Amino acid sequence: MTNGKRERSQRTRAAILQAARERFAADGFERTTIRAVAADAEIDPSMVMRYFGSKRGLFAAAADFDLALPDLSRVPSDELGAAVVDHFLTRWEGEPTDDSLRVLLASAATNAAAAAQMQEIFRAQLAPVVAAAGPHDPPTAATRAGLVATQMLGLALCRYVLRLSPVVDLDRDAVVHWLGPVIQRYLTEPSG
Amino acid sequence: MTNGKRERSQRTRAAILQAARERFAADGFERTTIRAVAADAEIDPSMVMRYFGSKRGLFAAAADFDLALPDLSRVPSDELGAAVVDHFLTRWEGEPTDDSLRVLLASAATNAAAAAQMQEIFRAQLAPVVAAAGPHDPPTAATRAGLVATQMLGLALCRYVLRLSPVVDLDRDAVVHWLGPVIQRYLTEPSG
DNA sequence: GTCTATAATTCGATAGAC
DNA sequence: GTCTATCGAATTATAGAC
Known part of the structure; x- marks a missing residue:
């Protein structure tokens, strides 16, 4: 050729x-x-x-994509939550926008292969980064990663897929303000 | 007949x-x-x-269903978050199980009518209950309801649709323990 | 009220010319 | 590498017998 x-x-x-x-x-x-x-x-x-x-x-x-998460072990421990939320917002709303997550979100509900791929991405990409953020069992890093997923995927669902107007209307700073402490707690709070 | x-x-x-x-x-x-x-x-x-x-x-x-939310104005203000999380768990995992929410979740991503119905349910059923929980602007009750939706729908997505194993493995008490304070904050924290 | 039969589309996938 | 043509299967929806 x-x-x-x-x-x-x-x-x-x-x-x-x-x-x-x-x-x-x-x-x-x-x-x-x-x-x-x-x-x-x-x-x-x-x-x-x-x-x-x-x-x-x-x-x-x-649907193949990379979360491209930063190394959280280099982030000050009290800024972990804000850093994670900010990273996802940049990933999902930056230029150019990467539709890959929305591809998966729109299909995972009705396509077993898509759901499996979503599971794998969070298992292989989110959980290790959470683990590297610091030792803090219990609960395990996998559990913490799962909790982070409930909030971040819920945000993506409401903001980009369902387009619930109060969620769409939040500006970036407001999202970090509200979700940052939630992710911070999921990543660092000791008891479980 | x-x-x-x-x-x-x-x-x-x-x-x-x-x-x-x-x-x-x-x-x-x-x-x-x-x-x-x-x-x-x-x-x-x-x-x-x-x-x-x-x-x-x-x-x-x-897909027509009723969240059947309780009147939050009768719940002690420091128990609001746990009450809401517990209510949703009962609604989604009680006997007999009501699949209606999963019907909407599985279709809302690819069906405009389903997404609109989901928006309407949260606007008409969640927002008023949040408003009745007490006066606390800013932010508005609609914004607070939206934040609650990001966490509760994210939980439903990960637990029932994607079936992420760390999220599926959480027992009811653990879900209330982790999400209760999040919803509490979304419902009651003053600044925005 | 319940069924058979079928109309009218639409889609994924393939075969093969050029 | 790109295209035409088409197969075979599946679907929603309708018409009408009983």
């Missing part, structure tokens, strides 16, 4: 992936059609099959 | 509705088929159409 063709192939692949992320995030797995993704990417539907094999393969590629 | 026929009709309708709630809760709106609901209810698919008009009509009937 020539370099020109390879570059074009990579561009096509990237265009498909971007269109797929937007569709999956907006409509979920079931309602997203390969035909619609192809139309958004301005290519033929059969190309989606060629590049990703199947609708499930396309979804797996679109 | 004779009384016998009317009773039978009511039983059929109730059987359809129960089967629909289970299917919608487990699979969401898109993946749930009228055929599957009818098979579960052991009746003909066309009967579902006769009773509920359309798949959307069936969903609307299955």
Whole structure:
């Protein structure tokens, strides 16, 4: 394959992936059609099959992402909660916006593979960072990570998916003000 | 119509509705088929159409529910958080279990009507109870209700839909212990 | 009230020309 | 690599017999 063709192939692949992320995030797995993704990417539907094999393969590629959490062991212990909340807000509302979490949120409720992927992301990415934030059993780091997930995913659900107006209307500082101490408690409070 | 026929009709309708709630809760709106609901209810698919008009009509009937929140103005102010968390746990895990919230959660991400219904339930049922819990602006009762929604819906999402194991493994007392103070703060902390 | 039969769509996936 | 054409399956919804 020539370099020109390879570059074009990579561009096509990237265009498909971007269109797929937007569709999956907006409509979920079931309602997203390969035909619609192809139309958004301005290519033929059969190309989606060629590049990703199947609708499930396309979804797996679109939903693969990295929380990119910072190393909490370097954050002052009394600022852990605010740091975590701020990080997620940046990740979800920064430029350019990454739709990957919304892809998973919109599909995890009705797609076992998506739910499993969400579980794995929090197990493999959030729990170790929580553990590294400091020794504080009980409860275990896994339990603390689960508690953090209830609040952060609940925020994402209400703010980006359900779009509950009082939650959408909170500005960034207000979100950190209200959720920061909650996450702080989940990360550091000793008893369980 | 004779009384016998009317009773039978009511039983059929109730059987359809129960089967629909289970299917919608487990699979969401898109993946749930009228055929599957009818098979579960052991009746003909066309009967579902006769009773509920359309798949959307069936969903609307299955997703209609009442949070049945208690009057918080009668709860001691320092027990508000624990009372709310305990109420939701009873509502979601009591006998018999009511799947209605899971019906909405599983569909709200990909179904605009479901998201709107969820918004309306929290606006019409949660916000007034929060307001009645006592005067405490700012922030407004709507904002406080929104914050409560982020934590309680996040719990429901992680515990019942995603089934994150650390969250599933928490017993009732642990949930109240961890979330109670969070809800307490969202309901009563003055500054905003 | 309950059923059969089917209309009318839509989708994922494949085959194969170029 | 890209496209046309189409298969086979599944769905909602309707029409009408009994």
